[in-house]
Amino acid sequence: MLNISITGFYLALLALLYIGFAIRIIKLRYKYKTGIGDGGHDELAQAVRVHGNFAEYAPLAMLMLACAEINGSSQLLIHGVGAAFFIGRILHGIGITQTQGPSKGRQAGMLISFATLLVLAIENIRLFLG
Structure with missing residues (x-):
């Protein structure tokens, strides 16, 4: 039976x-x-971008995480990358x-998000190549 419970856990956290x-x-x-729209209100525009940026990055990251878990990546790596992505968001x-x-939180969040995507891309290629 296919088990992607670790990915499911991080999907649940990200859904919340x-x-x-x-x-x-x-x-x-x-x-x-x-x-x-945002009605010209900066606070609303920022909130919309936080939500939108999340919606742009989270699906790809979680799909890649699920692929890595399905294909036998280590549980430690799956947890590490899942937790890092959650913290980054x-x-x-x-x-x-x-x-x-610019802000340190925004920069750190994007750096962590990009790093998790890179790690997952490399891991999924490694798993494919055997």
Whole structure:
């Protein structure tokens, strides 16, 4: 039987984070009475980008994590990469909401996200090549 329970665990954590990001947008839309777009409100624009950036990166990362787990990668690597990606997404979200310009949280979050994608790409190629 196929078992990707580690990936499932990180998918669950990321789903909760995604819901949190969505709830923040809903609250800000209510606050600014803005149904579509950001209405020119920087705080809402930042929240929308946090949510959008998450939606752009998380599916690829989790698909690659699942492939690595299915194909026999070590549990330690799967946990390490899953945890790192989760932390990276939190840091990125915090970083964007702190300032409109560059921030250490945003930079660290993207660096961690890119690093996890790179590690997963290399690991999946390694597993394919045997």
